[in-house]
Amino acid sequence: xxxxxxxxxxxxxxxxxxxxxxxxxxxxxxxxxxxxxxxxxxxxxxxxxxxxxxxxxxxxxxxxxxxxxxxxxxxxxxxxxxxxxxxxxxxxxxxxxxxxxxxxxxxxxxxxxxxxxxxxxxxxxxxxxxxxxxxxxxxxxxxxxxxxxxxxxxxxxxxxxxxxxxxxxxxxxxxxxxxxxxxxxxx
Amino acid sequence: xxxxxxxxxxxxxxxxxxxxxxxxxxxxxxxxxxxxxxxxxxxxxxxxxxxxxxxxxxxxxxxxxxxxxxxxxxxxxxxxxxxxxxxxxxxxxxxxxxxxxxxxxxxxxxxxxxxxxxxxxxxxxxxxxxxxxxxxxxxxxxxxxxxxxxxxxxxxxxxxxxxxxxxxxxxxxxxxxxxxxxxxxxxxxxxx
Numbered sequence: 001x002x003x004x005x006x007x008x009x010x011x012x013x014x015x016x017x018x019x020x021x022x023x024x025x026x027x028x029x030x031x032x033x034x035x036x037x038x039x040x041x042x043x044x045x046x047x048x049x050x051x052x053x054x055x056x057x058x059x060x061x062x063x064x065x066x067x068x069x070x071x072x073x074x075x076x077x078x079x080x081x082x083x084x085x086x087x088x089x090x091x092x093x094x095x096x097x098x099x100x101x102x103x104x105x106x107x108x109x110x111x112x113x114x115x116x117x118x119x120x121x122x123x124x125x126x127x128x129x130x131x132x133x134x135x136x137x138x139x140x141x142x143x144x145x146x147x148x149x150x151x152x153x154x155x156x157x158x159x160x161x162x163x164x165x166x167x168x169x170x171x172x173x174x175x176x177x178x179x180x181x182x183x184x185x186x187x
Numbered sequence: 188x189x190x191x192x193x194x195x196x197x198x199x200x201x202x203x204x205x206x207x208x209x210x211x212x213x214x215x216x217x218x219x220x221x222x223x224x225x226x227x228x229x230x231x232x233x234x235x236x237x238x239x240x241x242x243x244x245x246x247x248x249x250x251x252x253x254x255x256x257x258x259x260x261x262x263x264x265x266x267x268x269x270x271x272x273x274x275x276x277x278x279x280x281x282x283x284x285x286x287x288x289x290x291x292x293x294x295x296x297x298x299x300x301x302x303x304x305x306x307x308x309x310x311x312x313x314x315x316x317x318x319x320x321x322x323x324x325x326x327x328x329x330x331x332x333x334x335x336x337x338x339x340x341x342x343x344x345x346x347x348x349x350x351x352x353x354x355x356x357x358x359x360x361x362x363x364x365x366x367x368x369x370x371x372x373x374x375x376x377x378x379x
Contacts (some may be wrong), residue, residue, distance in 0.1 A: 031340075058376070060337055067374050069243055098254065099371070119245045121254050121275060126314050130252025130275040165277070178189050 030186035033057045033139075035154055037182025041095065043124065043165075044174035047078040051178055053097070063108035068116070072097040072178070076124045091124020097122050097160070097178075099133055113138040120160050123177065131162035131176075139184060152184040229295035231336045235298055236379055237262045242344055244373025248274045248281075253371060264291045268305070279319075282310040283350060297342075300333040309352050329374030334375050344375045 034056050041051035053072030060066065074095040101118025108114075113136045120131040137156035143149045160176040242257040255272025266289035285307025285352040292300045306327045313319035332346030350367040 058341060060341060060376070100243055100254070119252065121252070121255075121273065128273070128275045128280050128314060 013079065014069075030063075031059055033059070033152070033181045033184050035152075035184035037154065037156060037176060037180035038169045039156075041072075041074045041176065041178045043076045043095065043176050044164075045078075046076040046081065046124075048088030049075040049077055049095075051095070051179060051180065053182075055182075057184075061077060064105055066103050066105065066114075068099070068101045068103060068118070070097075070099045072099075072103070090127065092125050095122070095124055099158075101133060101135070103137075105139070108139070109141070111138075116158075118160075122160060127166075129162045129164060131160040134159050134161070141186075149187040152186060153181070154184045155179075155181045208220075216239065230297050230339060231299070231342075231377065232295040233261050233291060233299070234263050239378045240266075240375050241378075242373050242375040244272075244280050244344065244346070244371045246247070246346075246369055246371030248350075248367050248369040251281075253278045253369060255371070255373075259289070261289075263294055265289070266291060266301070268303070270305070270307075274284075276314075279311050279313040282312065283326070283328075284308050285326075287328070297336050298333060299336070300331070302331040303346075303348070304328075304329040309350075322354070324352045324354055326350055330369075336375075336377070340377050342375045342377065344371075344373050346373075348372050 034054065036054055038050065040048050043049040048148045051072055051074035053070050055068055055070040057066045057068045072095075074097075075093050076090065076095050076137075077093040082086070097120055099118055099120040101116045103114045103116035105114035106112050116133070116135045116137065118133045120129050120133045122129045135156060135158035137154060139152055139154045141152040145151045156179070158178045160178070162174060162176070163171045164174045165171045200326060238261045240257075240259040240261065242259065244253075244255050244257065246253045248376050253272050253274045255270060257268055257270040259268040268287040268289055269285075270283045271282070274283070285305045287303045287305030289301050289303045292302070304327070306325070309324045309326050311322040311324075313321070328348050328350045330346060330348030332344060334342050334344045336342035338362050346369075348351075348369045348371075350369065352365050353362050354365055355362045
């Protein structure tokens with residue numbers, strides 16, 4: 001007894017057979033990546049300023065999970081505080097953040113973004129604060145770009161949640177939001 | 188079925204059993220040389236060669252969050268570690284920098300528990316108190332933890348430690364012994 005498939009089913013099966021290996025092998029063969037990103041950082045109570053960060057990722061289980069360490073720099077400059085209230089909360093307006101995060105990427109080669117959680121140290125001026133981090137993002141491989149298969153694009157959104165105390169105020173919960181886009185190099 | 192066929196079949200079975208017998212007796216003979224099996228490879232084997240590890244970690248010391256980095260070199264059961272971290276306090280940041288000796292309680296496999304002891308410097312840097320100065324003291328630490336390797340080069344590390352340091356008052360008349368407990372979790376990257 002022979003079973004005959006209709007032509008459209010044959011074409012579909014052949015297409016799936018041809019594309020599946022490409023889809024599966026697009027990312028998992030890389031174990032690590034570094035990326036440089038730029039974007040905006042909205043510090044709660046201060047202004048929104050440009051923000052730049054570098055990230056190191058280590059992928060496990062074919063890229064479905066990864067750990068990430070990142071270092072970012074920016075500013076907590078606030079036009080409202082400096083021009084209207086003439087207040088200077090910190091001696092400098094430098095912002096430095098560093099994060100350790102763990103991420104789950106449901107579909108490393110699909111369209112669904114990864115989710116991430118971790119911890120961060122945030123240095124606003126001279127004040128250091130320990131924060132929790134949640135976020136999401138997406139890694140989009142760009143095979144063939146500049147003749148290389150190890151380049152990619154990424155976007156990230158992070159919420160750094162922390163308890164802050166300014167000028168001996170009662171502690172209050174703040175959310176600092178960052179949104180960045182960047183270039184990722186796999187190796 | 189004919190009688191001659193039965194006899195031939197029975198004889199065939201007996202001959203087959205006789206042929207197998209020597210092999211069976213050799214299998215029980217312990218004086219013979221055991222055939223060499225290919226060595227079983229562990230996911231991580233610290234006996235192979237000197238290895239290096241980089242361990243970023245985070246955790247809690249009291250109610251303060253910590254960040255740190257440990258660099259470690261290992262041969263077999265012994266490791267030497269250089270550790271530095273930042274403890275983010277409300278009014279000051281503490282920076283313990285220490286050199287630690289580690290005894291690995293396993294040298295191969297996925298799970299490597301260990302005990303550690305070390306000495307180091309504690310730098311307390313005030314952040315909000317105007318005019319306050321950085322204070323440095325000597326101290327020691329001890330504790331234990333475990334590393335669980337997920338791949339040959341990557342694992343998770345958890346650790347609990349007790350830090351002890353002595354702080355004297357501004358006139359140097361009285362010493363107070365201070366104890367800090369820390370728990371941390373991090374990643375470890377292994378290189379050969």
